[in-house]
Amino acid sequence: MPLVTGVGAATDEDAVIAVRAAATAARQQCPDAVVVLAFVTHSYPVDQMAGVAAAVAELFPNAQTAGGQVNGITFENQRYDAVFANRKAVAVVAFGGAGIHGAISLAASVTEHPRETGRALAKEALSRLGTEAVGGIFLGVGLSHMPPVDQQLLDGIRDAAPRLRLTGSGLCGGMKIDGSYDPGVAFLGREVVTKGILLLVLGGNIRLGFSATNGMKATGPGAFVTRVEGPEIVELNGKPAKEVVLELLAGESPELRAMFEKNPQVMCVERGVTLGAADPEGDFYWSHPPAFFTPRGGVFDAFGPRVGMGLAVTRIDPASCMDAVSKAAEMLEEDAGTGDFEFTLAFSCSLRGFTLGAEVDREDAELAKYVKARRHLGIVANGEIGSYRHGRAMFTGWVLALFGAAST
Numbered sequence: 001m002p003l004v005t006g007v008g009a010a011t012d013e014d015a016v017i018a019v020r021a022a023a024t025a026a027r028q029q030c031p032d033a034v035v036v037l038a039f040v041t042h043s044y045p046v047d048q049m050a051g052v053a054a055a056v057a058e059l060f061p062n063a064q065t066a067g068g069q070v071n072g073i074t075f076e077n078q079r080y081d082a083v084f085a086n087r088k089a090v091a092v093v094a095f096g097g098a099g100i101h102g103a104i105s106l107a108a109s110v111t112e113h114p115r116e117t118g119r120a121l122a123k124e125a126l127s128r129l130g131t132e133a134v135g136g137i138f139l140g141v142g143l144s145h146m147p148p149v150d151q152q153l154l155d156g157i158r159d160a161a162p163r164l165r166l167t168g169s170g171l172c173g174g175m176k177i178d179g180s181y182d183p184g185v186a187f188l189g190r191e192v193v194t195k196g197i198l199l200l201v202l203g204g205n206i207r208l209g210f211s212a213t214n215g216m217k218a219t220g221p222g223a224f225v226t227r228v229e230g231p232e233i234v235e236l237n238g239k240p241a242k243e244v245v246l247e248l249l250a251g252e253s254p255e256l257r258a259m260f261e262k263n264p265q266v267m268c269v270e271r272g273v274t275l276g277a278a279d280p281e282g283d284f285y286w287s288h289p290p291a292f293f294t295p296r297g298g299v300f301d302a303f304g305p306r307v308g309m310g311l312a313v314t315r316i317d318p319a320s321c322m323d324a325v326s327k328a329a330e331m332l333e334e335d336a337g338t339g340d341f342e343f344t345l346a347f348s349c350s351l352r353g354f355t356l357g358a359e360v361d362r363e364d365a366e367l368a369k370y371v372k373a374r375r376h377l378g379i380v381a382n383g384e385i386g387s388y389r390h391g392r393a394m395f396t397g398w399v400l401a402l403f404g405a406a407s408t
Contacts, residue, residue, distance in 0.1 A: 002097055002098075002205070002342070002407030003095070003096075003097045003100055003205065003206050003342045003343075003405060003406065003407040004029070004030045004032070004095075004096045004097040004100075004342070005029065005030055005093065005094060005095055005096070005342050005343040005374070005375055005405065006025070006026035006027060006028065006029030006030030006033065006092075006093070006094040006096075006375075007025075007026055007029070007075075007091065007092070007093050007094075007343070007375040007376070007377050008021065008022035008023060008024065008025025008026040008027075008029075008091065008092045009022050009025075009073065009075040009076070009089055009090065009091040009092075009377075010022040010025075010089070010090055011080065011087075011088055011089045011090075012088075012090075013088065014048065015040055015044035015045070015048040015049070015051070015052050015088075015090060016048055016051040016052055016055050018044075018088070018089070018090040019038055019040070019052045019055050019056060019090045019092065020055050020059065022038070022090050022091055022092040023036070023038070023055065023056050023059040023060065023092045024059065025092075026092040026093065026094045027059055027060065027094065029094070029375075030094040030095070030096045030097075031096075032062070032096045032097075033060050033062075033063040033094035033095060033096040034063055034064070034095055034096050034097075034100055034101065034102040035063055035064045035065075035066075035094075035095050035102030035103070035104055035200060035202070036056060036060045036063045036064070036065045036066070036067075036092060036093065036094045036095075037065075037066055037067055037092070037093045037104075037137065037200060038052065038056050038065070038066070038067030038068075038090065038091070038092045038093075039067060039068070039070045039073055039090070039091045039092075039093075039377075039379055040052055040067065040068070040069050040070070040090050041069070041070060041071070041072055041073060041080055041082035041087065041088050041089050041090070042069040042070070042071070042082050042172055042173050042174045042182075042184065043082040043086050043087060043088045043174075044069075044088055044090075046069075046173065046185055049069070049185045049187060049192050050187075050190075050192050052067070052090070052187070053065075053067070053187035053189070053190050053191070053192050054190050056092065057189050057190050060094065063094070063096075064102065064103065064104045064188075064189070065104075065188075065189060066104045066106065066186070066187060066188045066189070066198050066200065067092075067186070067187055067198075068139055068171040068184050068185060068186035068187065068196065068198060069171050069172060069173055069184040069185050069186075070082075070169065070171060070172060070184070070379050070380065070381070070382070071083050071172050071350050071379075071380040071381065071382050072087070072089075072350070072379070072380025073089040073090075073091045073377070073378065073379060073380070074346070074348075074363070074364050074377070074378030074379075074380070075089070075091055075377055075378070077361070077362070077364055077365050078361075079360065079361050079378075079380075081350075081353065081380055082174070082380075083174075083175050083350055083380070084350075084353065091377055093343070093345070093377060095202060095343075095405070097205070097407070098205070099204045099205035100202070100204045100205060100206055101129055101130055101131045101202065101203040101204040102129070102200065102201065102202050102203075103125045103126070103128035103129040103130075103200070103201050104125065104188060104198060104199065104200045104201075105121050105122075105124040105125035105128070105188075105198070105199050106121075106186065106187075106188035106191065106193070106196055106197070106198055107120070107121050107196065107197040108191075108193045108195075108196055109193070109194075109195050109196070110141055110145055110149055110153075110195055110197070114149040114152035114153050114156065115152045115153070115155050115156035115159070116156060117153060117156060117197070118152065118153035118154060118155060118156020118157045118158075118159070118160075119156040119157070119159050119160045120156075121153070121156070121157060121197060121199045122156070122157040122159075122160035122161050122164070122199060123160050125199045125200070125201045126160070126161060126201060129201050129203050130203075131203040131204055132203055133161060133164055133201040133202065133203045134165075134202055134203050134204075134206055134207070134208050135164065135165035135166065135201070135202060135208040135210065135403075136164065136165075136166050136199060136200050136201035136202055137166065137167060137168045137198075137199075137200045137345070137403065138150075138153075138154065138157070138166045138167070138168035138197075138198070138199055138200075138385050138393070139168050139169060139170070139171050139186065139197065139198040139199075139200075140153055140154075140168065140169075140170045140171070140197050140383070140385070140395070141170050141171065141183060141184070141195055141197060142169060142170010142171065142172055142181065142184075142381075142382035142383030143170060143172075143180075143181050143302060143382055143383045143397075144170060144171075144172055144173065144180075144181035144182060144183040144184060144195075144382065145183065145195070146180070147230055147231040147302075148231065148302045148303070148304075148383065148395065150170060150383060150385070150395040151303070151304045151394070151395040153197060154166070154385065154392075154393050154394070154395060157199065158392065158393075164201070165208065165210050165387060165393065166199075166210070166385055166387070166393040167210050167212070167345075167347060167384075167385050167386060167387065167393065167401045167402070167403040168347060168384070168385040168401075169347045169379055169381035169382055169383065169384055169385065169401075170184070170381070170382040170383040171183070171184025171185070171186055171196070171198075171382065172184045172382035173185060173194075181382060183195040184196075184382070186198050202405070205407060205408045206405060206406070206407065206408060207336055207337065207338060207405070207406045207407065207408050208336060208403070208404065208405055208406075209332045209333065209334075209335040209336025209337075209338070209341075209402075209403070209404040209406075210332070210335055210386075210387040210393075210401075210402065210403060210404075211328045211329075211330075211331035211332040211335055211386075211387065211388070211389075211401070211402045212328065212331075212384070212386025212387055212388050212394075212396070212399050212400065212401040212402070213284060213324045213327045213328045213331065213388065213399065213400060214284075214285075214287060214316065214321070214324055214349075214352075214398050214399045214400065215316050215317075215320035215321040215322070215323055215324035215327075216274070216276050216284075216285045216287065216314040216315065216316045216320070216398070217285075217314060217315055217316075217320060218276065218278070218285060218312040218313065218314050219273075219313055219314065219315045220248065220312070220313035221248065221312070221313065222248070222275070222310055222311050222312035222313060223236040223237045223244050223248065223310075223311055224236065224237055224308065224309070224310050224311075225305055225306065225307055225308065225309045225310075225311065226238050226307065227307065228305050228306060228307050229298075231300055231301055231302060231304075231305065232294055232298040232299065232300055232301070232305075233298055233299040233300075233301050233305045234296070234298045235298075236299075236311070240296075240297035240298070241297065241298050241299040242261075242293045242294075242297040242298065242299060243297065245260075245264065245275070245290050245293075245299055246260055246261065248275070248313050249264070249267070249268070249273055249274075249275075249290075249313065261293065263292075264289070264290040264291070264292065264293065264299075265289055265290065265291050265292065268289045268290070269289075269351055269354045269355075270354075272315055272316050272317050272355060273313065273314070273315050273316075274287055274288070274289040274290075274313075274314055274316075274398070275287075275288045275289065275290065275311040275312065275313065275314065276288060276311065276312055276314035277309050277310060277311055277312075278310065278312065279388050279389075279391065281388055281389040281390070281391055282388070282389060284388050284389075285312065285314045286303065286388075286394060286396055287303065287314075287396055287397050287398040287399065288301050288303055288305065288309075288311055289301075289397070289398070302383070302397070303394075303395060303396055303397060304394075304395065316355055316398070317355070318355060318356055318357065318359060321352060321355045321356050322356060322359060322363070322366060324400055325363060325366045325367050325370070325400060326366070326369070326370050328367075328400050328401075328402050329367055329370035329371045329402070330370065331388075331389060331402075332344075332371060332402045332404050333371065333404075335387075335389075335390065336404050336406060338406050339371070339372055340372050340406060341371060341372065341373040341374070341404040341405060341406045342373070342374050342375065342405055342406050342407060343373060343374065343375045343376070343377075343404070343405045344367070344371055344373040344375075344376045344377075344402060344403065344404045344405075345376070345377050345378075345379070345402070345403040345404075346363070346364065346367065346376070346377070346378040346379065346400060346401070346402055346403075347378075347379050347381040347384045347385070347386070347400070347401040347402075347403075348360075348363060348378060348379070348380060348381060348384075348400050348401075349380075349381050349384055349397050349398050349399055349400070350380050350381065350382065351397060351398045352398065352400065353380070355398075363378065363400075364376060364378050367402075371404070373404065381401070383395060383396070383397055384396055384397065384399045384400075384401045385401060386399050386400075386401035387401075
């Protein structure tokens with residue numbers, strides 16, 4: 001028997017009622033599930049998450065069940081955005097079939113040593129899997145933890161499993177007025193935790209593919225990172241980083257410089273311009289937007305700046321942003337070695353919604369033009385986990401990251 005999946009979604013006002021409906025639909029499609037993931041928009045009250053966890057575990061008594069809060073869900077060409085529209089939805093994904101193995105591990109919190117947490121998370125999941133892992137899904141803390149730690153968690157997972165391919169997102173409990181995020185609630189079985197981290201690994205008779213792209217193109221000069229302290233770029237080209245970033249992104253315009261100085265991240269999104277680091281595998285730039293300027297003239301970069309990294313001025317517009325969907329689809333098929341998927345999962349950055357505007361609602365329909373999949377689900381992400389070409393999994397933003405599962 002090949003890979004079997006089940007996907008259900010529901011929008012009832014009560015999260016427990018919704019998850020029961022979604023899980024029932026998924027179970028009808030995949031009655032012998034091995035592992036199950038539930039995604040719940042954070043527009044539902046957090047105190048309903050315990051009931052959600054219990055309901056999923058009850059409906060799939062022979063499977064490992066887990067899940068958490070996310071920014072939004074897209075299903076059957078409908079977008080349920082909890083950040084900007086306060087819409088509610090729950091989705092459940094089940095994996096099963098003869099020869100399919102799966103395991104899920106949970107870290108209940110971020111420790112002082114995230115890399116060690118990642119190693120432990122991977123070792124636990126792999127020990128429970130019972131076979132060689134093909135790949136998996138990582139649900140971290142995303143941008144709700146400052147400074148961000150998801151890349152360190154991924155590095156720890158890589159220490160324990162160097163060839164494990166991953167995609168995913170940070171979990172999220174909602175956006176605050178100042179633009180920061182609340183931590184998301186995660187659960188494994190009936191255990192529910194805040195700031196939880198989940199790792200699902202799959203193995204056996206399954207073929208997986210991964211891809212990520214964003215539509216960013218280099219359009220101007222850049223600079224090299226010459227001094228870094230944690231997530232803060234202190235110097236670019238040996239000068240205060242703030243001074244260089246303002247010069248690159250705002251030029252000589254006093255008005256633009258004032259607006260960028262006040263809120264560089266908002267200005268980057270509104271103007272479709274940011275900084276990006278070239279990937280060695282090809283014409284692709286990992287996003288490194290300046291989140292804010294520090295009092296000493298540095299730049300806060302959530303996505304792992306390092307000394308020697310070259311940052312170029314990059315642009316993204318609605319056309320290039322949507323064009324990234326076809327490129328991600330092409331890479332997904334190349335990576336998986338097939339164009340016929342049982343299930344695809346898309347993690348789309350919430351910033352893509354800013355860039356695409358109303359067109360973001362047709363992102364999944366655009367993907368369906370290029371990828372044949374029996375079932376599909378989209379997640380509005382909070383800091384994506386993506387792999388470009390055959391590269392390692394990276395914590396990033398402004399990206400569309402794809403996961404595809406097929407029978408061997």
